[in-house]
Structure formats: C-alpha cells, structure tokens
Amino acid sequence: MAIGDFFKNMFGSKERSVLGIDIGTSSIKVVQLRKKKGRAVLETYGEIALGPYADLKIGQATNLSPLKIVEALQDLLKESNTSTQSVGLSIPFRSSLVSLIEMPALSEKQLAEMIPIEARKYIPVPISEVTLDWWVVPKPDSAPMDDEKKDEKASDAFKKKTDVLVVSIHNEILSNFGDIVKNSHLNASFFEIEMFSSTRALINQEANPIMVFDMGASGTKIYIVEHGVIKISHIINKGSQDITSSISTGLNVSWEKAEHIKRNINSLKEEDQKAIEEIIALTVDYIFSEASSVLINYQKKYTKAVGKIILTGGGIAQKGLLEMAKKAFETEVEYGDPFSKVETPAFLANALKMTGLEFAVAIGIALRKLQEVE
Secondary structure: OOOOEEOOOOOOOOOOEEEEEEEOOOEEEEEEEEEEOOEEEEEEEEEEEOHHHHOOOOOOOOOOOHHHHHHHHHHHHHHOOOOOOEEEEEEOHHHEEEEEEEEEOOOHHHHHHHHHHHHOOOOOOOHHHEEEEEEEOOOOOOOOOOOOOOOHHHHHHHHOEEEEEEEEEEHHHHHHHHHHHHHOOOEEEEEEEHHHHHHHHHOOOOOOOEEEEEEOOOOEEEEEEEOOEEEEEEEEOOOHHHHHHHHHHHHOOOHHHHHHHHHOHHHOOHHHHHHHHHHHHHHHHHHHHHHHHHHHHHHHHHOOOOOEEEEEOHHHHOOOHHHHHHHHHOOOEEEOOHHHHOEOOHHHHHHHHHHHHHOHHHHHHHHHHHHHOO
C-alpha cells in the first residue's frame, strides 16, 4: 500500500492543472499548479482565515462543521481564481495516528493479515472504526547496519525484522472530508496526512536525518525524516495563537491588538521590541524544549545525529524565531522553501520565500497530484 491512499477515487479524464488544498485549524490554503516542460508551474495560490466563519478573530484556531468549511473553501476558490476541480486534500496530523512498528520480515499477504491485529495495541478505538494504511520501510541499500562488527547472530536478527509505518484515520474524519469534497463540487483522487505532504515539498533526497519543525496556529508538528521516511512524529499543543495570547495577557491588550503587534514587531521602537520578544520567549522556549526532547530521543534510539532542522508553518515567520531556534537546537537551522520546487514569476520570488512557509502542505499535495496527470 502507498502512504496516504485513503478514500481513493479516480474521476473522469485527467486535467493538466491540479489543486492542492490544506484545511488547517485557522485557515485554508490552496495552490494550483500546472506541468510545463517537465516543471511544476504556479498558476495561482491563496489563503483564507477561518476565524471569522466561527465568530472568532483572524489567527485563532477553529473547529468548524463540514458545511462551514465548504463555505470558506468556496469563497477561497473564487477569490483565488482557481480553474480546476482536480484536487488532493490534506488531513490534519492531529486527526490521524501514525506508528512505526517492528514486524517479522514476511510476505505482503502475511503482513496484511497481521498488521490489523498488531495495530490494536496502538489505536485507542475499535479497529472497525478506523481506516488503516501501511507501508514497509525499505532499508537503504547503501546504509550499513548500526554496528558492522556485531556478530553474525545479530546480523541475522536484523535481516529477519522489518519496520512498518502504520497510519490510521477515524472513519468519521474521512466521511467529513468526503462531504467537503462533494459539497464543494471537487474531484478528489486522494486524501493525505499533512506530514507526508510537507516533507515532499520541503525535503530532497538527503543522506542525513532532517527534522521538520512546523508551527501552526494551535500546535507545532515535529517530523524526523531519514532517507525519505518519517521515523518519528510528534505534536506539541502550542502554536502561534499561544504567542498572541501571551502578548495579549502580558500587555493587557485585546487579541486583535496583540496579533497586530506580533505581525508588526519590526515597526516598534527597539526597547518595545525587546519587551515583546521576552513575552514571546515564554511560549517559544516551551515549544523548543519539547522539540529538543523529540530530537534527543531520536538520536538515542537510532544513534544518529540530525544534520539539519527545517522551519515551516505560518507561525514560524515571527521575527527572531530563526535566531532563537539556532540557539535552542545548536545545529544547522533554516527556513523551508517549498516554492523552490515550483516555477514562479520572478517578481514574486522574494515575497514567496516567507509566504511559502505557510504553503508547504498545499504545495506537497499539488506536487503529488501532478504526478497523477503525467
């Protein structure tokens, strides 16, 4: 099975333009791409805040009904001038369960029989209530075993085991997304958990493990990727809206004022900037500490050092966070650039470097969708 092949349906004739849709907690993002001379070309993109659809403020996380999401999505598609109904959609990481489990090196048929039984240990609801997908993680041909000097017995044991990435999504979530697609008059050929989409957009084939640090409104997702495979994933229940709340509380100002201050910190006086940065640090230090724990646990488990950390997500564009991340992790840290895999107008190049931080998931979805129409 291929990761993300949930709820698969193929519709009619293939179109050359495709749409990637990322439905988050605070906004929806769309990216429309087209294949031209072997390159993915950006046709249009857009974002709409979900707060106003729930009588909340822009930047606040929501829990909208499928019908309200359809309303917001239709508004966004109209405003973005999209021209295709051929789409793929992301499913939020927090709506899924992902486990890397060790299994005997059996045939695919045998694994298909055993995995649902083994998965019961990791899934907190009846197995009949979820849709399972799984993928055998290949061992890189060029990668040596952890200790080539281990005796032959250990080597044989290694060969007889295999890692399997098991993902599950509650059937109710899939049903809701199906309703969103149907009521939006879209043709969706797949749903994909967002972490697979973002890593496709952000990471090339690199030998050293990489950590993706994705800060959204309601949470921060951590993925550690090795040889293209997500080995560890984790969610921290704090994000950019918690930074806004800290500013609102610390300065005794409204949410709107705090959000404005956060987004325009560069325009403040130097002494005011320092005061705001100290307030921001109260939230960010906690998030970085949690992420560091994930990093350390990975390095202990796999005895490998993470070579680079990629920052992405709308919340990470906050002034000063890159420098804070470099100090917290003491390793190479850089902003992600998902638009680097897409041909874009030259006049948008600078703007998209920071805008792209919010669109990694939508771009990753659209890139996968493009592969279908080749």
